[in-house]
Amino acid sequence: MSKINAIITGIGGYVPDYVLTNDELSRMVDTNDEWIMTRVGIKERRILTEEGLGTSYMARKAAKQLMKKTGADPDSIDALIVTTSTADYKFPSTASIVLGKLGLKNAYAFDFWAACCGFLYALDQAAMMIQSGRYKRIIVIGADKMSSVVDYKDRQTCPLFGDGAAAVMVEATEEQDIGCIDAYFRTDGKGLPFLHLKAGGSVCPPSHFTVDHRLHYLYQEGRTVFRYAVTNMSDDCALIAERNHLDKTNIDWVVPHQANMRIIEAVAKRLELPMEQVMVNIEHLGNTSAATIPLALWENEERLRKGDNLILTAFGAGFVHGASYLKWAYDGK
Secondary structure (H helix, E strand, O other): OOEEEEEEEEEEEEEEEEEHHHHHHOOOOOHHHHHHHHHHOOEEEEOOOOOOOOHHHHHHHHHHHHHHOOOOOOHOOEEEEEOOOOOOOOOHHHHHHHHHHHHOOOEEEEEEHHHHHHHHHHHHHHHHHHHHOOOEEEEEEEEEEHHHOOOOOOOOOOOOOOEEEEEEEEEEEEOOOOOEEEEEEEOOOOOOOOOEEOOOOOOOOOHHHHHOOOOOOOOOOHHHHHHHHHHHHHHHHHHHHHOOOOOOOOOEEEEEEEOOOOHHHHHHHHHHOOHHOOOOHHHHHOOHHHHHHHHHHHHOHHHHHOOHHHHHHHHEOEEEEEEEEEEEEOOOO
């Protein structure tokens, strides 16, 4: 019997219509376009402003586009995974809400939490589920409404984040030498003090005190996170490249988490690749957490060709980090 592998067969995406520019941010906090562009490379970001809409809305929009593009029969979907740090509710899962809205009758759904590494980790889980032979078709969605946890009085963090979602179809194949080839993931465990959301969990439940002291917003020590991200993303890419005999001559694309332009450039430099081979959308979308990598694939789908070698890499709260090697399965055009 031929070995079963997992391939991505399609991508769908969604970003909100509202564009929050650096000029508008400069009227909210003490910042300016030059300061933001110099430090992180973000010009604008998309924000979901409609009242009553959360992460599941964007995830559903991305998944609907994906299913339309691929022509997938809803009854053929075996599972749906949503990876997010901004779930609609503490429970039920955001994935269960998306599944219900999509009308999937033969699938089960669950949320996967791994911060900005969520898409890489969830994709790997889906690949292993496919490789087990028990599942044939799985939807993986990276989605975050980061504006819901951003303090727009904090000039250090509010320029960084945006909202968005993207979904991929992961399917079984017996074709050799394409699909999800390798992955390297690690969790440092030292990241809690440097990147977290202080209140709202079981350690610090919501109260008048937590609201009054603005503890329900994202907290980040930028310099520390930057240093760890540069080191780990670069090292992880180098490791994946070395053990799969990849180098600047045969790597077609690097798809990094979009947290900071300087981090992205450091990863490219480590692999000795020109920026033309690095997927970048941070300037117009900002950091959409679990959605950054699939959104980059979505925006660049037409440029991909069957057999392209892709290295995906991310770093996030926890600290979680890692890299994946994909051999792309279809011509984007």
